[in-house]
Amino acid sequence: MADALVEFLAAAVRIATPLLFAALGGILSERAGVFAVGLEGMMLAGAFAGVVATYGTGMAAVGILASIAGGMMLAAVVAVATTRFRADQMVTGLAVNILAIGLTSFLLRGLGARGEAPTIRVTTLPPLAVPWLGDLPFVGPVLFRQPALTYAAVALTVVMFVFLVRTRPGLTLRAVGENPTAVFAVGGDPVRVRVTAVVAGGALAGLAGAVLSLQQVGTFTDGMTHGRGYLALAAIIVGRWMPGGALVGCLVFGAADALQLRVQAIRLPVSSYVIQMLPYIVSLAVLAGLGRSARLPAAIGAPFVRERR
Amino acid sequence: MLRMTGISKSFGSVRANRDIELVVPAQRIVGLLGENGSGKTTLMNILFGMVRPDAGRIEFDGRRLEGHTPREALAAGIGMIHQHFMLVPAMTVTENVMLGWAETGRWLHPVAVAARIREASMAYGLDLAPGSVVGSLSLGAQQRVEIIKAILRGARLLVLDEPTSSLSPPEVSGLLDVLRRLRAEGRSVIFISHKLGEILDVCDEVVVLRDGEVTGRAEVAGVGRQDLARMMVERDVTAPLERVIRQPGHERLVVNELTVRDAGGIMRLRGLSFSVRAGEVLALAGVDGNGQAELADVIAGLARPESGHVFVDGADVTWGGVAARLAAGLGHVPADRATEGLVREMTVAENLALRDFDRPPLRRGPWLDGSAIRARAVERMAEYDIRAGDDESLVATLSGGNQQKIVLARELGRRPTVLLAVQPTRGLDPGATRFVIERVLALREAGAAVLYISTELEEALGVGDRIGVLHAGRLVGVMPRAGADVTRIGLMMAGVLDEAPGAEALYGTSPA
Amino acid sequence: MSARPLAMSLLAVVLAFAASALLIAAAGKNPLVAYGALLQGSLGSADRIAVALNKATPYLLTGVGVALCFRARIINIGGEGQIALGGLAATWVALRFPQAPAVVLPALALGAGALAGALWAGLAAVIRLRRGVHEVLVTLLLNFVGVLIVSEALQGDLGELGAGFPQSPLFARSAWLPRLIPNTDLHLGIVLAAAAVIVAHIVLWRTPFGFRVRILGASVPAAAYVGISPARTFLSVMLLAGGLAGAAGAVEVLGVHYRLIEGFATGFGFNAVAIALLAALNPMAVLPAGLFFGFLETGALAMQRAVGVPSPLVAVIQGLTMVFVLSAMGLTAGRERV
Numbered sequence A: 001m002a003d004a005l006v007e008f009l010a011a012a013v014r015i016a017t018p019l020l021f022a023a024l025g026g027i028l029s030e031r032a033g034v035f036a037v038g039l040e041g042m043m044l045a046g047a048f049a050g051v052v053a054t055y056g057t058g059m060a061a062v063g064i065l066a067s068i069a070g071g072m073m074l075a076a077v078v079a080v081a082t083t084r085f086r087a088d089q090m091v092t093g094l095a096v097n098i099l100a101i102g103l104t105s106f107l108l109r110g111l112g113a114r115g116e117a118p119t120i121r122v123t124t125l126p127p128l129a130v131p132w133l134g135d136l137p138f139v140g141p142v143l144f145r146q147p148a149l150t151y152a153a154v155a156l157t158v159v160m161f162v163f164l165v166r167t168r169p170g171l172t173l174r175a176v177g178e179n180p181t182a183v184f185a186v187g188g189d190p191v192r193v194r195v196t197a198v199v200a201g202g203a204l205a206g207l208a209g210a211v212l213s214l215q216q217v218g219t220f221t222d223g224m225t226h227g228r229g230y231l232a233l234a235a236i237i238v239g240r241w242m243p244g245g246a247l248v249g250c251l252v253f254g255a256a257d258a259l260q261l262r263v264q265a266i267r268l269p270v271s272s273y274v275i276q277m278l279p280y281i282v283s284l285a286v287l288a289g290l291g292r293s294a295r296l297p298a299a300i301g302a303p304f305v306r307e308r309r
Numbered sequence B: 001m002l003r004m005t006g007i008s009k010s011f012g013s014v015r016a017n018r019d020i021e022l023v024v025p026a027q028r029i030v031g032l033l034g035e036n037g038s039g040k041t042t043l044m045n046i047l048f049g050m051v052r053p054d055a056g057r058i059e060f061d062g063r064r065l066e067g068h069t070p071r072e073a074l075a076a077g078i079g080m081i082h083q084h085f086m087l088v089p090a091m092t093v094t095e096n097v098m099l100g101w102a103e104t105g106r107w108l109h110p111v112a113v114a115a116r117i118r119e120a121s122m123a124y125g126l127d128l129a130p131g132s133v134v135g136s137l138s139l140g141a142q143q144r145v146e147i148i149k150a151i152l153r154g155a156r157l158l159v160l161d162e163p164t165s166s167l168s169p170p171e172v173s174g175l176l177d178v179l180r181r182l183r184a185e186g187r188s189v190i191f192i193s194h195k196l197g198e199i200l201d202v203c204d205e206v207v208v209l210r211d212g213e214v215t216g217r218a219e220v221a222g223v224g225r226q227d228l229a230r231m232m233v234e235r236d237v238t239a240p241l242e243r244v245i246r247q248p249g250h251e252r253l254v255v256n257e258l259t260v261r262d263a264g265g266i267m268r269l270r271g272l273s274f275s276v277r278a279g280e281v282l283a284l285a286g287v288d289g290n291g292q293a294e295l296a297d298v299i300a301g302l303a304r305p306e307s308g309h310v311f312v313d314g315a316d317v318t319w320g321g322v323a324a325r326l327a328a329g330l331g332h333v334p335a336d337r338a339t340e341g342l343v344r345e346m347t348v349a350e351n352l353a354l355r356d357f358d359r360p361p362l363r364r365g366p367w368l369d370g371s372a373i374r375a376r377a378v379e380r381m382a383e384y385d386i387r388a389g390d391d392e393s394l395v396a397t398l399s400g401g402n403q404q405k406i407v408l409a410r411e412l413g414r415r416p417t418v419l420l421a422v423q424p425t426r427g428l429d430p431g432a433t434r435f436v437i438e439r440v441l442a443l444r445e446a447g448a449a450v451l452y453i454s455t456e457l458e459e460a461l462g463v464g465d466r467i468g469v470l471h472a473g474r475l476v477g478v479m480p481r482a483g484a485d486v487t488r489i490g491l492m493m494a495g496v497l498d499e500a501p502g503a504e505a506l507y508g509t510s511p512a
Numbered sequence C: 001m002s003a004r005p006l007a008m009s010l011l012a013v014v015l016a017f018a019a020s021a022l023l024i025a026a027a028g029k030n031p032l033v034a035y036g037a038l039l040q041g042s043l044g045s046a047d048r049i050a051v052a053l054n055k056a057t058p059y060l061l062t063g064v065g066v067a068l069c070f071r072a073r074i075i076n077i078g079g080e081g082q083i084a085l086g087g088l089a090a091t092w093v094a095l096r097f098p099q100a101p102a103v104v105l106p107a108l109a110l111g112a113g114a115l116a117g118a119l120w121a122g123l124a125a126v127i128r129l130r131r132g133v134h135e136v137l138v139t140l141l142l143n144f145v146g147v148l149i150v151s152e153a154l155q156g157d158l159g160e161l162g163a164g165f166p167q168s169p170l171f172a173r174s175a176w177l178p179r180l181i182p183n184t185d186l187h188l189g190i191v192l193a194a195a196a197v198i199v200a201h202i203v204l205w206r207t208p209f210g211f212r213v214r215i216l217g218a219s220v221p222a223a224a225y226v227g228i229s230p231a232r233t234f235l236s237v238m239l240l241a242g243g244l245a246g247a248a249g250a251v252e253v254l255g256v257h258y259r260l261i262e263g264f265a266t267g268f269g270f271n272a273v274a275i276a277l278l279a280a281l282n283p284m285a286v287l288p289a290g291l292f293f294g295f296l297e298t299g300a301l302a303m304q305r306a307v308g309v310p311s312p313l314v315a316v317i318q319g320l321t322m323v324f325v326l327s328a329m330g331l332t333a334g335r336e337r338v
Helices: A002-031 A039-057 A060-084 A089-111 A139-143 A148-166 A168-178 A180-185 A190-217 A228-238 A243-266 A272-293 B040-048 B070-076 B093-098 B110-124 B139-152 B169-184 B196-202 B225-233 B292-300 B321-328 B337-341 B348-352 B370-383 B400-413 B430-445 B457-463 B486-493 B503-507 C004-026 C031-043 C046-071 C079-096 C104-131 C135-155 C189-206 C208-218 C220-226 C230-257 C268-278 C283-307 C313-331
Strands: A127-129 A145-147 B002-011 B014-024 B029-033 B055-060 B078-081 B157-161 B188-193 B205-210 B213-219 B251-261 B267-277 B281-285 B307-312 B330-333 B418-422 B449-453 B466-471 B474-480
Touching: A002 A039, A002 A139, A002 A145, A002 A148, A002 A168, A002 A190, A002 A228, A002 A243, A039 A060, A039 A089, A039 A190, A039 A228, A060 A089, A060 A190, A060 C313, A089 C268, A089 C313, A139 A145, A145 A148, A148 A168, A148 A190, A148 A243, A168 A180, A168 A190, A168 B093, A180 A190, A190 A228, A228 A243, A228 A272, A228 C135, A243 A272, A272 C104, A272 C135, B002 B040, B014 B029, B014 B040, B014 B055, B014 B213, B029 B040, B029 B169, B029 B196, B029 B225, B040 B055, B040 B070, B040 B078, B040 B157, B040 B188, B070 B078, B078 B139, B093 B110, B093 B139, B110 B139, B110 B169, B139 B169, B157 B169, B169 B188, B169 B196, B188 B196, B196 B225, B205 B225, B213 B225, B225 B486, B251 B292, B251 B418, B251 B449, B267 B281, B267 B292, B267 B307, B267 B449, B267 B474, B267 B503, B281 B430, B281 B457, B292 B307, B292 B321, B292 B330, B292 B418, B292 B449, B321 B330, B321 C220, B330 B337, B330 B400, B337 B400, B337 C220, B348 B370, B348 B400, B370 B400, B400 B430, B418 B430, B430 B449, B430 B457, B457 B486, B466 B486, B474 B486, B474 B503, C004 C031, C004 C268, C004 C283, C004 C313, C031 C046, C031 C283, C046 C079, C046 C189, C046 C208, C046 C230, C046 C268, C046 C283, C079 C104, C079 C135, C079 C230, C079 C268, C104 C135, C104 C230, C189 C208, C189 C230, C189 C283, C208 C220, C208 C230, C230 C268, C268 C283, C268 C313, C283 C313
Parallel strands: B029 B188, B029 B205, B078 B157, B157 B188, B281 B449, B281 B466, B330 B418, B418 B449
Antiparallel strands: A127 A145, B002 B014, B002 B055, B205 B213, B251 B267, B251 B307, B466 B474
């Protein structure tokens, strides 16, 4: 019983990892005032790039770099369209998601014979046991025997918190999301900040994809992100656009997913589908509960237009 | 310290600044006095680098300032406190101060900055807690955050643009104290305002602007209020338009004890009461920002008052929304014709139908009667001489004058019993302006009551049977047009004179 | 109706095709041949055209609803959930009343589907209006919940035991949507879709309600000035859009699959958004836009089989088209007839 619990919690952490990377990337984008609806597509692009690069070079490190690049490229599309062309942020995100599904599936088949999708297999990243801490009872297997990228995600959460709250660039980024005119009035460049934030967010979302394809599954399949990008969005909101809050949100969603996979074994009287619904219903409930007080970055969604007073 | 010479700037055909000269020595508070459209804001925008002048020179501390950006102006030591604050409401005072302040490097040092904020706050009597969230502060406190930002960045010249429009009286005197302290330690201030009283209170020198020109300059110590008011409003008052003198009829629009507070909690209308009678025009003059917008919104049904009532033709419409007003016979020509009164991306015909498309004859059962709509459009276009391609043209393609004609045609075409007209001639050429006024007077002939709100004093004098002056949310004077004294009105607009008009004046029981 | 936004949509499509042609070329195939195969596969025979029209039908129905939403400043991406639940409701009726006559039963099932979709959209609208949560988030989350509800239902009474895949039993013939042209695959749905497009156009341009929607979409201050209640308009439009989406789901279930299959609604919602944008929010233009998507997707598999160009290229074209149209819309905001 205790073993099953440990296993369940470890799985929750594992499953939460890609969500967390995506959520952190989304926080960068949204805090700067750009809706991160395109996380799903960026994740997918990263997942694909990661697998292909690892397969091609045999090196996981190259794969990880490729996944970051993949996410960034798609993010660049969003950044340019929304800032330079003032396209609607939400719908552009959707468009990029559709684009990503098409591109990744297309390119995947392009690598196979006669347009068929090949099965690419790469070895998944192994878990990295932290010496001594990994041997602790209960806590050890749950927290300290996870693959490398999971540790990176948690570390990144802390780093992002420090960045947002304690550094000048972080302050500027937050200010752009709240009142870009104020930043402009003190000589800043809100457009450049937004573009940077969106692309950096895309890098993290790409990394999230790498976690999915390289760390968890070892291959790429069509649309393998399965809506996780949107779930990351929900985690951002539930976490009030703070890295720590998003971490908690992702863990909760990870737990729900882990639970849903094990519901047969545990023989709960609830269907697995209902459990799968939980993350979404919980998000809705939290959103509805927060109501109008859900403190969105004030300037999100609106393109920054330089006004002549 | 500052020398601006020969500054000229035109926006299209409007000459906002005409060869203006402004000198501000060190340790002085100079007041810039003028009404709306006098060119004060343009001049300051030029100083701060947000607008390029067509001609002229700016010298600050002996250095020439040319083609500079706001950032460079800041670096040179000019601090601008805008009317609309450039703050981030969700962040604390400390964070707002740290924003864009490169001096503190890559890592934020909130503790150190907070200490400096506290220090400056004490030194200048600003009363600011570094950790408070700006959004929760009063507008007066927010303004002080802007001031502290300027001080900490080493601004030696501070420019305040209409700083007291959103302050309560104690906050105003607090601000003036702060300015005196700044002066005491060698800094200078440019104080832009239309409020004579404050200018006389705190400034050493006052420069009067009107229509883009300097019409007067004086040491505050030696000048009288009357003189300044005259410099501000003196003009050749054109002969008022021909009209039939008649006895006004029964009260058609009654406003009773109207009190309105804005989102920040500041009182915008203070127990306003007046009425307008059938067959007369009550023109409300006053500088923009003294409650006109709030009054118009409440009367039109776009906002609700905190307390008080609005009666249109006897019906209490206060909480009835726009629908109740329309039913009672109110017509509204809004200040913002392009975004509020019209839908620019729709046709002339559709805009003319905007008010009653939901009713016969424009509506037939569940359908819009297209031919009825068009017929009406053709009719109105002829009647009001609306120059457009045809009734299917997009309103966006029409000139300002023609756009306003559409609004007029629509509102007046409904034969309203009460007309609320807010800045109806803004941005119109003289021909269009005359047209508008003629139509308004025609409506008056027909027995409607007209409330005409305008920041153009001349116009108010030309149109109104009674002239009222709005200042800080109160009617500080109402008088019949015959024998109205421009100087007195100027003093009222500047907040110096408050006649506390009696019932006779407010409700029009005295003959025009 | 202004031709400019439609011209821009056309330009966007052309650019998207051009960009995708580069991809095809990079994959070592001839773009012209590939596009030729695409055309053949969708227009090459009566059969193919029938399939394409069938495919376009749910896009048209849902796209019209989404276009109306956009007109009223509502971003409704809940199509997938609304379609799924519409299919569920239609399935329930079809399985419950197999004895009903062959014309009445599909009609009833369609109605049930429309109702279910409308209610689901209405739920999103209420959450948005009462609690101030942005409709994009609400409709998005409800998508997932709606789809999962369908999956759950298929595990219960509605599911077919022993099938390798979650699906319902086959419907009785009386429930099947009649064919438009006998001996072809083309079912009546396309007529419904065309009717929806025309009705939407008429409502938007000839009724007071449509006028109100257009005013609200053009200018919020003007809408306030006229006295239009944004909340009431919001709810009405959402109910309408949900009803159309639900009907689309019913059509799919009654006319194409003859049963409820898990995941049958995948991707429809987002494609509807793309179509609405392509149509520059004009109901009439949704017709060519939806047909375009339908033909594109029908030809995709044929293109893959004939030339070896993978069918997901179509999604690339769709995504690129959307990005280009959005960019063009962003640049020209406020200058076109509303």
